[in-house]
Amino acid sequence: MNNKITIKDIAQIANVSIATVSNVMNGTGRVSSTTSAKVNKVIQEMNFAPSASARNLKDKKSHLIAVVVPLLEKGMIQDNPFYWELVRGVEKGARNHQVQIMLLGIDETENFSFVKTRHLDGLIVVGVFERSSSYEQILNLGVPCVFLDSYLSDPELHQVCLDDEAGGYLGTKHLLGLGHQNIAILTGKLQEGGVNYFRYQGYLRALRENGITKNDKLVFEESSSIQGGYQAAQKVSSYADGISAIFAFSDVSAMGLIRGLYDMGWAVPRDISVVGFDDIFYTQYMIPSLTTISQDVAHKGKVAVTMLLDQIDGITCNDKYITVPVSLVVRQSTISNTKG
Amino acid sequence: MNNKITIKDIAQIANVSIATVSNVMNGTGRVSSTTSAKVNKVIQEMNFAPSASARNLKDKKSHLIAVVVPLLEKGMIQDNPFYWELVRGVEKGARNHQVQIMLLGIDETENFSFVKTRHLDGLIVVGVFERSSSYEQILNLGVPCVFLDSYLSDPELHQVCLDDEAGGYLGTKHLLGLGHQNIAILTGKLQEGGVNYFRYQGYLRALRENGITKNDKLVFEESSSIQGGYQAAQKVSSYADGISAIFAFSDVSAMGLIRGLYDMGWAVPRDISVVGFDDIFYTQYMIPSLTTISQDVAHKGKVAVTMLLDQIDGITCNDKYITVPVSLVVRQSTISNTKG
DNA sequence: CTGAAAGCGCTTACAG
DNA sequence: CTGAAAGCGCTTACAG
Numbered sequence: 001m002n003n004k005i006t007i008k009d010i011a012q013i014a015n016v017s018i019a020t021v022s023n024v025m026n027g028t029g030r031v032s033s034t035t036s037a038k039v040n041k042v043i044q045e046m047n048f049a050p051s052a053s054a055r056n057l058k059d060k061k062s063h064l065i066a067v068v069v070p071l072l073e074k075g076m077i078q079d080n081p082f083y084w085e086l087v088r089g090v091e092k093g094a095r096n097h098q099v100q101i102m103l104l105g106i107d108e109t110e111n112f113s114f115v116k117t118r119h120l121d122g123l124i125v126v127g128v129f130e131r132s133s134s135y136e137q138i139l140n141l142g143v144p145c146v147f148l149d150s151y152l153s154d155p156e157l158h159q160v161c162l163d164d165e166a167g168g169y170l171g172t173k174h175l176l177g178l179g180h181q182n183i184a185i186l187t188g189k190l191q192e193g194g195v196n197y198f199r200y201q202g203y204l205r206a207l208r209e210n211g212i213t214k215n216d217k218l219v220f221e222e223s224s225s226i227q228g229g230y231q232a233a234q235k236v237s238s239y240a241d242g243i244s245a246i247f248a249f250s251d252v253s254a255m256g257l258i259r260g261l262y263d264m265g266w267a268v269p270r271d272i273s274v275v276g277f278d279d280i281f282y283t284q285y286m287i288p289s290l291t292t293i294s295q296d297v298a299h300k301g302k303v304a305v306t307m308l309l310d311q312i313d314g315i316t317c318n319d320k321y322i323t324v325p326v327s328l329v330v331r332q333s334t335i336s337n338t339k340g
Numbered sequence: 341m342n343n344k345i346t347i348k349d350i351a352q353i354a355n356v357s358i359a360t361v362s363n364v365m366n367g368t369g370r371v372s373s374t375t376s377a378k379v380n381k382v383i384q385e386m387n388f389a390p391s392a393s394a395r396n397l398k399d400k401k402s403h404l405i406a407v408v409v410p411l412l413e414k415g416m417i418q419d420n421p422f423y424w425e426l427v428r429g430v431e432k433g434a435r436n437h438q439v440q441i442m443l444l445g446i447d448e449t450e451n452f453s454f455v456k457t458r459h460l461d462g463l464i465v466v467g468v469f470e471r472s473s474s475y476e477q478i479l480n481l482g483v484p485c486v487f488l489d490s491y492l493s494d495p496e497l498h499q500v501c502l503d504d505e506a507g508g509y510l511g512t513k514h515l516l517g518l519g520h521q522n523i524a525i526l527t528g529k530l531q532e533g534g535v536n537y538f539r540y541q542g543y544l545r546a547l548r549e550n551g552i553t554k555n556d557k558l559v560f561e562e563s564s565s566i567q568g569g570y571q572a573a574q575k576v577s578s579y580a581d582g583i584s585a586i587f588a589f590s591d592v593s594a595m596g597l598i599r600g601l602y603d604m605g606w607a608v609p610r611d612i613s614v615v616g617f618d619d620i621f622y623t624q625y626m627i628p629s630l631t632t633i634s635q636d637v638a639h640k641g642k643v644a645v646t647m648l649l650d651q652i653d654g655i656t657c658n659d660k661y662i663t664v665p666v667s668l669v670v671r672q673s674t675i676s677n678t679k680g
Numbered sequence: 681c682t683g684a685a686a687g688c689g690c691t692t693a694c695a696g
Numbered sequence: 697c698t699g700a701a702a703g704c705g706c707t708t709a710c711a712g
Contacts, residue, residue, distance in 0.1 A: 006704090006705055006706085007705060007706060008705080008706095016682075016683085017682065017683040017684075018683085018705090018706080018707095019682075019683055019684080019685095019707080019708080020681090020682060020683075022706070022707055022708085023682090023707090026707080028707085028708085029681085029682085029708090030681050030682085031681070031682085032681060032682090035681080035682080049453040049454075049456035049457045050457065050705080050706070051397065051457065051459065051704085051705050051706065052393075052457045052458045052459070052706095053392075053393045053394075053395075053396035053397040053402070053458075053459060053704085053705075053706085054393075054397055054688085054704075054705035054706035054707085055705080055706055055707075056393035056688090056706095057391070057393040057394055057397055057687095057688045057689065057690085057704090057705080057706070057707095058687080058688050058705095058706060058707050058708080059688090059706090059707080060688085062393070064442075075432055075435075076428050076429075076431075076432050076638065077427075077428045077431055077432075079424075079425070079428065079621060081421040081424055083424070084419075084421055084423070084424035084427075085419070087417075087424075087443065088416050088417045088419065088445075089416075091416075091417055091443055091444075091445055092415055092416050092417075092445070095415075095445065100442055100444065100454065100458075101442065101443055102404075102440055102441065102442050102443075103407075103427065103431055103441055103442075103443050104431075104440065105428075105431055105432070105435065113389040114389075114440065116389035117389045117390065117391065117392045118392045118393075118440075119391065119392070119393060226621060226622060226625055230625065252622075255622060255625050256625055258625075258627070259624075259625040259626070259627060259629075262627055281419060281421075281566060282566060282592075282595060282622065284599075285566055285570065285595050285596055285598075285599040286599070286626075286627075287598070287599060287602055287626075287627055289599075298416065346688090346689055346690085347689060347690060348689080348690095356698075356699085357698065357699040357700075358689085358690080358691095358699085359691080359692080359698075359699055359700080359701095360697090360698060360699075362690070362691055362692085363691090363698090366691080368691085368692085369692090369697085369698085370697050370698085371697070371698085372697060372698090375697080375698085390689080390690070391688085391689050391690065392690095393688085393689075393690085394688075394689035394690035394691085394704085395689080395690055395691080396690095396704090397688090397689080397690070397691095397703095397704045397705065397706085398689090398690060398691050398692080398703080398704050399690090399691080399704090400704085
C-alpha cells in the first residue's frame with residue numbers, strides 16, 4: 001500500500017520545501033494563500049496523513065490519553081457496565097477534542113512505563129486508593145491526571161467524584177421515611193477513603209438524624225458484583241426477620257440480591273424493600289423497577305476529559321475537585337414498612 | 341520530571357555506545373553477557389523507558405491496535421453492555437501479547453486517517469456492513485484487520501462470527517418444541533447480510549422444518565435497544581392474541597420487551613414466552629430469568645486479537661473465517677404453550 | 681513569504 | 697563483541 005507518502009513527497013509534488021508543507025499543515029509561519037492552497041490540494045489528492053511518530057518525537061505530545069481501569073482478579077477489566085458508560089463518555093469527550101484514547105486494565109504489578117514510552121499526554125484514572133502502589137506510581141509519573149471516584153486527600157490533584165455521602169444519605173433517608181427501622185446495607189469492600197466508605201458515612205448520618213443506633217450486623221460486605229449480591233441474599237435472609245429494607249451500594253449487586261431473595265421465597269418489595277446505587281441503564285426495566293441513587297456517568301466521563309485537556313493545555317482551573325451530584329429515583333422496589 | 345532520559349544517557353552511564361544499549365534492549369546483535377548485565381542494571385536504575393515514537397519512526401510498527409465500534413446516532417458508542425464484554429476480552433488478549441489498544445467510535449464520516457497517522461498495526465472492527473462507506477475505507481487502508489460480527493463475503497478477509505443462523509434456529513426450535521405455533525420475532529434492522537438477517541434465516545428454517553408458513557406480521561423490527569424492546573411491547577400486545585411466544589434477537593431488547601409487556605398486564609412466561617439472544621451477564625438474574633442463546637463474548641474478543649496478531653506477524657492461518665458456536669440456555673421465561 | 685539544516689530518540693547495516 | 701554513522705518523518709529556529 002501507499003502509506004509511505006511523506007511530507008517530502010508532498011513537498012516535491014507541490015514544488016515547495018518540506019518546511020512550507022509543515023507550515024501549511026500546522027498553520028504556523030507565514031505562507032501565501034496561493035502556496036497554501038496548492039499544498040493543501042496536493043495533500044488532499046495524495047490522501048496524505050502525517051506521521052504521528054515523527055511529530056511526537058519532536059513535540060513530546062502524543063494526543064493520546066489513557067483510561068486506566070482496575071483489573072478484576074481474573075485479569076479482566078471490571079465487568080460492571082458502569083465502566084462502559086464511563087468509557088463511552090470519555091471517548092465522546094476525547095473525540096470532540098481531537099485526542100484519542102487508550103484503554104488499559106491495571107493491577108498492583110503495573111509499572112506504568114507505557115506512559116513514558118508512549119508519551120501519553122494524560123491519564124484518566126478510575127478508582128485507585130490513596131495508599132496503593134498504583135497511586136504512588138502514577139504520582140511519580142508527573143503527567144497530567146484526572147482521578148475518578150478515587151477520593152484522594154491531596155488538594156492539588158484533579159478529581160471528579162460523586163457526592164457519595166449524599167447518595168448514602170438520600171437512600172437511607174428514603175427508607176427511613178417509609179418507616180423502615182432496621183436498614184441493612186450491602187456494600188463492596190468498605191475501605192476507608194473509598195467510594196463505599198463515603199456512602200456508608202451518609203447512611204450513618206441519616207441513622208443518627210433519626211436517633212437510630214447503628215448495628216454492625218446490618219452491614220453485609222460482599223464482592224460488589226451481581227454474584228456477590230446473589231450470595232448475600234442467603235446471609236440476609238438467614239440473619240434476620242427484623243430487616244425490612246436493604247440498601248445496596250451498586251445496582252448490579254442489587255439485582256443479584258433481589259434475585260437471590262426471590263429464590264429463597266422473598267419478594268421485593270413485599271417482603272423487603274431494596275434501594276440500589278448508580279442508576280444503570282436497566283434499572284427502570286427490572287421487575288420490580290429499582291429505586292436507586294442516580295448519577296450521570298457519561299457526563300462524568302466528559303467532565304473528566306475536559307479537565308484533563310485543560311490541564312494538558314496549561315489552563316489552570318480554580319476547581320480541581322469536582323463533585324457530581326446524585327439524586328434519588330423512586331421506583332417500585334421500595335414501599336412502606338408493613339412489618340410494624 | 342525526568343521523562344527525558346534517553347538511550348544516550350544510558351549509554352553514557354553504562355559506558356557503551358547507544359547501539360549496544362539498543363541491542364541489549366532488543367536482544368539483537370551480539371553482546372557479551374557482562375556488558376548486557378551492566379546495561380540492564382543501568383536501565384533498571386534509571387527507570388528508562390524507550391520512546392515508542394522514535395521506535396515507530398524506524399520500525400513502522402506501533403504495537404497499537406484499534407478497536408473500532410460503530411457510533412449510535414447520538415455520537416456515543418453503542419450502549420449495549422455486549423460491547424463492553426467484547427472490549428474487555430480484546431483488552432485482555434492484547435495485554436497478554438504486549439500490544440495496547442485504542443478505542444474508537446466511528447460513523448460513516450470517518451476517514452480512518454488515524455490508522456496511517458498512528459501507524460496502527462491492525463484493526464478489530466465490529467459490525468460493519470458490506471456496502472458501507474466504512475467498509476470501503478478500511479479495505480483501502482491495507483492494514484491487517486479482523487472483522488467481528490460483520491459477515492463479509494470476501495473470503496480473504498479475517499472474520500470472527502457467531503453462528504447466528506444456528507442461534508436463530510435453536511431458539512425457534514425450542515419454542516416450537518414447547519408447542520408454540522405463532523412465534524413472533526423482535527429484531528433490530530433486518531439488513532441483508534447483517535447479524536439479524538442470519539438469525540432470521542435460522543428462524544425461518546425452523547419454521548419450515550415444522551411445516552409452518554411464515555407470517556410477516558410476526559416480524560417486529562425495532563431499534564435493538566432496551567427502549568426499542570419496551571416500545572415493541574405495545575405493538576406486540578395490541579397485535580395479537582395469537583402470539584404465544586416471541587424471540588428477541590438481543591437480551592437487552594428482551595428485557596425492555598418483558599418490562600413493556602408487564603406494564604400492559606402481560607406476565608412472562610404465563611401469558612407469553614420470551615427467548616433472548618447473547619446471554620448477557622444479567623440474564624440469569626432477571627425475574628423471570630431469561631431463556632436465551634448463549635455466546636462467549638469475551639472469548640470472541642480474545643480470538644479476534646489472536647487472529648489479528650498472527651496476521652500482523654505474517655503467520656498465515658488456514659482458517660480466516662472463524663465461527664463461534666452458540667448454545668441454548670433454557671431458563672424461566674419460556675414454558676409450554678397453554679393457549680392450545 | 682520560503683527554504684536549508686539541525687535535531688527529536690531510536691534501529692540497523694556496516695566496519696573494525 | 698562493540699561503535700560510528702545514516703536515516704526514519706517530522707518541526708523549528710534561522711537566514712535570506
